[in-house]
Amino acid sequence: MEKFKTKIAIVSSLTAVMILAGTASAYAAVPAASKGQATEISAGAKADKKTASPEEQVYNLVTKLQPGEMIAYYIPDKKINLTDRILFSGKGYVLTDYDAYTAKAAQMNAPSLEIPETYPKDYKFKSGVLYLKEPDESSELYKKLDKQLRAEAAKGGKEFYTIPVEDGTGEASGAALTFVKGSVEISLYASHVKPPKPMEGTPVPFSNPDEKTETMVIGGIKCTYTTAPKLKSRLSWTDTSGSVNYSIFADNAKADVLRFAKAIIEPEAK
Incomplete structure (x- = not known):
């Protein structure tokens, strides 16, 4: 079950690039559902013929989205x-043409993330990805979907x-934005900062005992470089306005990660 919980989280987060990467059109369209109607998804059978978990069923549906x-579920x-x-999962846009990416990013009011002028020129642009924004909990759309889904759930049976x-x-x-140099791949991420959702009880912060962090200052901004076994190393920071979080991910390429970070941060600090 944990496997599929992770998959759902991936679809909803910035690391969804691992699922979205490649040819977006390779995914089949979801069968059309009547507007406003809850859609039942049949439980697919695993190899051992056990009933698929709800998480697996949701994940399978998301992979078929255009x-x-x-979807709200x-x-x-x-x-x-x-x-x-209620939760949301969706499929964003993967664009291999940089001009198409910047145009779509502007149209979707994406957080600022462009190729910096002084980026390492030995790297080549591979793709840009835009992730869909979920309806805000205070919005009428969210309230409408919440009411419809709970009404269906009250009937039971699923x-x-x-x-x-x-x-x-x-x-x-x-x-x-993802860049490549030979076998080395570096990915830059940006996301709008949003307040954490309140949870009942005492929250337990996630911690990885094998994780090591290093704090550094680039262009006057505090950054954290994090490494952990079997995970890509990352450099993270928040912009001076406090409205956008940035991260750069790569395997065994710390020097190049810092080159990209300086290209992004230092012009902003001037």
Whole structure:
């Protein structure tokens, strides 16, 4: 089950580039559902013929979405859905043409992430990704979807319920740019800063005992470089306005990560 919880989280977060990367059109379209109707998804059978978990069913549905499509879903089981909220997953846009990426980013009000003028020229642009923004909990759209999903769940009989989000925000919650040099790949991420959602009980912060961090200052901005076994190293910081979080990911390329960071941060600090 943990495997599929991770997959759902990936779709909803910036690390979704691992799923979205490649040819976006390779994914099949989701069968059309009647507007405003909860859509039942049949539980696919695993190799051992056990019923697929709700997380697996949601993940399988998301992989079939077209770029720009999003679903809202609700899992009544509080052992799985700890916050008892409706959730969202969607497929953003993967663009291999940089001009197309910048145009789409502007259209979707994405957080600022462009190729810096002084970026390491030995790296080549590979792709840009734009991630879909979820409806805000205070919005009428969120309240409408929440009401519809809970009404369906009240009837019982299913493990989870889903509705296509047909009138979404049209905006991007985050963006990513990937560059390559031979076998080395570096990915830059930017996401709008948003306050954490309140949780019942005492929150337990996530910690990785194998994680090592190093603090450094670049262009007057405090940055944190993090390494951990089996994970890509990353450099993270927040811009001077406090509105955008940035991260740069790469394997065994710290010097180049710092070159990219300086190219992004130092012009802003002037």
